[in-house]
């Protein structure tokens with residue numbers, strides 16, 4: 001129960017728990033805290049649409065429609081949670097205040113910072129021009145994912161380049177997924193042999209988890225993909241349709257003419273986090289990787305893509321983090337210590353054909369972490385995993401994860 005003093009403070013813009021970001025992290029956490037009967041929760045987010053980003057790969061690869069990935073934000077906002085339709089622009093963790101773009105300021109008892117990762121569309125010279133041209137796309141935005149399938153499905157011969165940038169990225173494997181879906185499609189159309197497919201990844205192997213690399217390399221050989229490891233897209237001449245790929249191991253560069261460029265944009269922590277005093281060296285929110293509580297400001301927490309934890313940034317990681325953070329915050333609100341620990345789990349389902357998936361499951365050291373302990377079977381190409389990933393996860397997301405129930 002709140003005292004009349006508490007109620008007065010709320011009216012003035014005070015929240016017991018203020019959450020920045022209503023994405024996968026913010027909504028599932030707010031819903032879970034509501035289930036734990038935490039009062040006075042508010043979420044800040046300016047966007048009217050809630051996006052299920054894992055489906056962007058299916059949209060870019062032609063195995064799902066765009067509308068399946070979108071719902072009105074209002075429809076997923078947990079009942080009883082206040083939604084401020086605005087962007088947070090500043091945090092003062094000492095005064096315990098958050099300022100919004102409108103100039104409004106709120107105070108909080110606990111703050112959860114989860115505004116996701118920033119996509120730097122201009123992060124490679126010429127990249128934005130390529131997206132604006134008729135030949136460039138990516139699954140890292142909904143509009144460009146729709147465009148990607150238009151370009152990939154229309155290609156009958158020529159060169160398609162798929163690239164993943166160096167540095168932090170959400171679901172790094174996602175840069176490859178539409179490629180396998182497109183290759184399977186081209187094969188079914190009898191044109192795969194006419195298309196030169198190049199995959200450029202910054203890592204020294206295709207993904208970095210041994211058991212998964214084996215499966216992906218097998219599919220890469222099967223489709224005849226030219227895999228370039230330790231390779232980055234460094235610039236694009238959109239008019240000339242030329243992509244410059246730099247082999248960082250050899251120190252060489254090559255310009256390749258493309259017919260489709262499918263390039264994941266470079267990503268980073270949101271710029272504004274740096275000025276809050278809450279950031280780590282890379283600009284992400286500096287939280288303890290187990291408790292998800294800030295290392296110097298005990299009333300600040302973070303999870304999801306904006307959190308400075310060493311795990312692979314993914315919805316799969318977030319699902320574990322949400323449970324840990326909600327329990328820990330509930331415990332602290334009751335005057336106890338945070339008792340739950342996140343174990344670094346992350347996962348990435350690779351759609352290696354239009355009916356099979358290789359599920360990568362690993363911890364924050366890239367050691368395999370199968371959900372069935374000791375069984376690496378899910379890391380093998382499987383039809384069952386496709387069915388779960390394509391049809392099961394999206395239902396789980398809308399009906400259980402965003403309700404704080406899974």
Ligand SMILES: Cc1cc2nc3c(=O)[nH]c(=O)nc-3n(C[C@H](O)[C@H](O)[C@H](O)COP(=O)(O)OP(=O)(O)OC[C@H]3O[C@@H](n4cnc5c(N)ncnc54)[C@H](O)[C@@H]3O)c2cc1C
Pocket residue numbers: 020021022023024025026044045046047052053054055056057086087088089114115116117139140141170171174270303304305306313314315316317318347348349
């Ligand atoms: C193409 C693609 C494929 C993916 N595939 C998979 C997959 O197969 N499996 C998997 O597990 N994960 C996958 N992911 C990753 C997964 O979608 C993310 O890890 C997850 O969405 C991160 O959740 P989040 O809440 O941290 O960020 P987001 O879901 O991105 O939400 C961030 C929210 O914060 C809001 N926001 C931003 N700035 C501010 C601000 N200043 N003030 C207020 N609000 C703000 C935004 O509007 C947004 O609503 C994929 C991601 C992409 C892009």
